[in-house]
Amino acid sequence: MTNIAILGFGVVGGGVADVITKNNDTIARKTGEHINIKYILDLREFPNHPLGDRVVHDMNIILSDPEVTVVAEMMGGAHPAYDYSRAALEAGKHVVTSNKEVVATFGAELLEIAREHHVRYLFEASVGGGIPVIRPMSSCLAANALYEVDGILNGTTNYILTQMIRAGKSFEEALAEAQAKGYAERNPAADVEGLDACRKICILSALAFGKSFSPADIHTEGITKITLDDVAAAEMYGGVIKLIGRTGLCDPDDPDSPVYMLVAPHVIAHDNPLAGVDDVFNSILVRGNAVGDVMFYGRGAGNLPTASAVVADIIDILSHKDAEIFVPGWKTAGADELCQTETLPYAFLVRMKAESRGAAVAGVRAAYPDAEILTAADDDNGTLAFVTPVTTEKALGEAFPDGVLSAVRIMP
């Protein structure tokens, strides 16, 4: 029997307890032993919960109990989650977490502390909820030099965009519906402004390329400026707009090359498998030099899917007890190791004002002779939609110094 402690008994912490309770026999069948939740750290009491007698309010009780070998940090937020995780690792306890903020910001440091103390720091649940992606990338694809990772990493924004595309709802209407269904927070900024996706792509980038960047250094656009006119233009092009976290090697053949990374709405052509990922589902596409493209798909959030990933990490630890596991480190990297987003090669789907269609088309042709005009002449409503050839954000801005209505990147 393995004794664990759960830090934080909210939605995810409660889900972890539920999954362990419900599936303990299944787990024992697979690993040879049961899991015992010895402590639950929370500020509150839970007198009516079957595990209410496990609740403690002092982290030192957990740190000083040698029977506790695994700590599951389910608190959320940077502090004290980071501090408790660090203390647990230093006390020789394995730590598993779903906390993307802590992993994205402090992952390099916590992995190093774990290595020094011969314990593990695992975070499968920090990206993609229950979708297996962290372990498949670090283990199943280990024979590959990876060179790109693209993901639909935030279920809230994917639900909103799906409603805009399928039901023709405005961003505001779709957001209100997502909030009513519990898919979006009352303050939705972290989701709709792209911060949540940014933390996740930072984690995936560090896994793929060994370099840990600060989320603050990453070009991050949300979906608040996407309009139904953009959605319609994407459909004319033959695609859908999705919020994508994207990272890769600037030189795909050189594992030491700088890295590009951004979070932004992208037009995804219908034949790209990411185009079919709708509603609150997430999907991560990984490219390696042997395997080609592989994709992982599932529910990116929810208490039970997330708990599924947390408990899988606990099972991994108890399946490899006393093993000296080689943990590849993350090197903390500065913004100078990032390629500039504004110079990345991209085609753009552009919408611009066109009081005179003839003049507008001539202006587009002057800047990009090969541009594809999407708006038909008889569908002239004072705007023009077109697709640039591959260019850069910087060049596009210089070509249209008076600005455009919108410019959405097209996924290569």
Place this chain on the structure above:
Amino acid sequence: MTNIAILGFGVVGGGVADVITKNNDTIARKTGEHINIKYILDLREFPNHPLGDRVVHDMNIILSDPEVTVVAEMMGGAHPAYDYSRAALEAGKHVVTSNKEVVATFGAELLEIAREHHVRYLFEASVGGGIPVIRPMSSCLAANALYEVDGILNGTTNYILTQMIRAGKSFEEALAEAQAKGYAERNPAADVEGLDACRKICILSALAFGKSFSPADIHTEGITKITLDDVAAAEMYGGVIKLIGRTGLCDPDDPDSPVYMLVAPHVIAHDNPLAGVDDVFNSILVRGNAVGDVMFYGRGAGNLPTASAVVADIIDILSHKDAEIFVPGWKTAGADELCQTETLPYAFLVRMKAESRGAAVAGVRAAYPDAEILTAADDDNGTLAFVTPVTTEKALGEAFPDGVLSAVRIMP
């Protein structure tokens, strides 16, 4: 440095050597050591290959060399692949394989021998080529009681069906094209009759439920009887026909319940994520009681994707050296632990002769009052397509004792 031996230097064995050679530094960065291919067992000589000096013709050289810790069996076929794998395990060497025939037929026995000798028998490459699925199922989803696995497991048949659906080619035309492109063997029986998919679903079923069934006991239909008329009827219904391997617990809440398993063409509704998996791509959908649905997608074949999975298994072994890994066993199960396929609940897409439309519709309504007639009255070409409510193959046969033109299962 870890010394390995490759058995069989054909397409996959050569791919394994290529991936190790090309990515050895990447591998060492992740694991702390390089891989050395000490021996290649093959009947042939390869005098002009850079690794030609590693070629040997006697398995005993490999078995008796204590420096060889991992054997990669890439021979294909049941014998001597099984015999050599067994001998290597008994000699205390880890074995990795892409050989679905050996894993499906002898997996339970070889896993048991591996356990007795404290070594590992790994087979990520046996299902889905390079797609991570074996390890994610056994490790990342270990917290779940799994209850269903559905997969597009054979790239050849998926390519043929995609050509029938998208380009309106007949089965024969699409097969000839697949052969010309190298996607189908000259003798395509193992693919188009469903045997290859059957071996793979047997492996996935054993992983999910711990019971190993003989492929010979599994209801296996290929795609040779699928016509363009069936494809058109599926489109009228709102779906596409895919060859699906399907397995699950007959009682999803009871892990000890009997298991259903079959390989057969299924109509997949357009909103099922498996419907969008085209060409030679494979995809495996796994359902668990915590995670919900997760899906794994990628190229199901090819020398480099398959080698990617084989080398990942080797890396897994050298990442966990000297660890006592708990290996869940597979219990060999008899056909009496399988639910009868002909009594599984399914709706069917049926096409039947209809010399008189009125009489045919009346006959359908007599058997299934709630049947949905798909063929419009003005599209009457002597046949009638309809969808039954949920029934069984047995009941359908009894309802139409004179037979029907075709009856394709509809994925629930």
